[in-house]
Amino acid sequence: MDKVYSEFFPELKFEKFKRIEVVGDIAILKIPRELEPYRFKIGGEVLKCMPSIKTVLRQLSPTSGSYRIKGFEWLAGEHRTVTVHKEHGCIFKVDLSKVYFSPRLLFERLRIAQLTKPGEVIVNMFAGVGCFSIIIAKLKPVSKVYSIDINPDAYKLMVENIKLNKVKCIVKPILGDSKNVIEDTLVNSADRVLMPLPELAYSYLPSAILCLKDSRGWIHYYDFIKAASSENPVDKLSEKVSRILNTFTHDWNIEDSRIVRTIASRTYQIVLDIHIG
Ligand SMILES: C[S@@+](CC[C@H](N)C(=O)[O-])C[C@H]1O[C@@H](n2cnc3c(N)ncnc32)[C@H](O)[C@@H]1O
Missing domain, CATH: 3.30.300.110 (Met-10+ protein-like domains)
Structure with a gap:
């Protein structure tokens, strides 16, 4: 197109x-x-x-x-500004003037869904209108996806999208700040945590770790990084997250990583698939 x-x-x-x-x-x-x-x-x-x-x-x-x-x-x-977007067999109602939505995350949403395992409990800390959460629930036999967003309009559309895609039993929409929601109700609950908000992921990493069941599991961490031509952006980001991760545990590894997209000259959006425990 x-x-x-x-x-x-x-x-x-x-x-x-x-x-x-x-x-x-x-x-x-x-x-x-x-x-x-x-x-x-x-x-x-x-x-x-x-x-x-x-x-x-x-x-x-x-x-x-x-x-x-x-x-x-x-x-x-x-x-x-309201429309219905189709992706990976799911439908998403969005209002572009009130919520975040990017069709460019299409590959990333499918990639994460394909990594999930049957029966997993997943927490999506920055869910928007529910795309990652609904695609996972539609494509894979996970047991629960807690899907959090702070924007009341995104939350309302997420509730609608959960109904439209018939995943009400699996996806639980939650309105609020994911840090507070995790501390109040989701400590020690998840096998996998999604952090698709590059601007906030670093400061919310401790909450993601808190959310993991028995301090073990996967965190999909998104961030922006600027790297000089002599630097490897993934290594630079790995070094940054290691500072926080090492304060919690030394038993972690970055199992995979990819440049999601280039934002500006030498500035990249990167995802790290971090395994803990
Ligand atoms: C980049 S968008 C997420 C996109 C979504 N994952 C998708 O695939 O369309 C980030 C979302 O995080 C939400 N957000 C920002 N701060 C938040 C917070 N503290 N807690 C929960 N959600 C937050 C925003 O309202 C926004 O919808």
């Missing part, structure tokens, strides 16, 4: 081709400054060229704030 503006406006000299992100039937464009005067026309063309698209939005601001929300401007089609 990734098309470039050059297809629509071959007469314009595009320096940088930007991808179009598609969430359900909404297309999201990043308009370069020099093309701002043409943005509604571009939006209209995208609508014409992509028959599955009903709304075209322009991303105005990057993800920000504790709810990780982006700002949008309407460009063409129906005036709305």
Whole structure:
């Protein structure tokens, strides 16, 4: 679905081709400054060229704030920010103006689901509208997924998505700060903990460890790291997390790692699959 503006406006000299992100039937464009005067026309063309698209939005601001929300401007089609996105046989209702959602985590969500084992108890500390939790519950015979988010709108949509995907018996939605939720109700409960919030994962790592059953299990830790050309970003991040992990136990290992995506020049989002105990 990734098309470039050059297809629509071959007469314009595009320096940088930007991808179009598609969430359900909404297309999201990043308009370069020099093309701002043409943005509604571009939006209209995208609508014409992509028959599955009903709304075209322009991303105005990057993800920000504790709810990780982006700002949008309407460009063409129906005036709305709510849509239904399909991924790995699941459906997710999202409101782009109120919650975080990225279709780019598609591979990562499936990868984590495939790592889970039958009967596991999983805690998703930063669940958004429930994507990781629901995909795991749909694809693998886990026993429970506690799915926490602090954003009331994400929580409401997560409740709806759990019903839509018929995983009510497995996924338990929880509204709150995952640190408090874990301390109050989930200490010593999980085989596996997901931390898909790079901005907060480091400071919440002690809560993730607290959550593991008998201090053993898996933590999927996401973080951003800037690395010079002489540095290996995964090694640099491993060194950073080792400082916290070593204060709890020396019995841990990073079993796998990958660069999820490049955020900016030499800045990466990385996931570490950490086994403890
Ligand atoms: C990057 S998004 C998660 C995306 C989600 N895992 C997905 O696959 O779509 C991070 C989420 O963490 C939530 N969040 C931020 N601080 C939190 C906290 N202290 N406790 C629980 N959730 C939090 C935000 O509201 C946001 O929905």
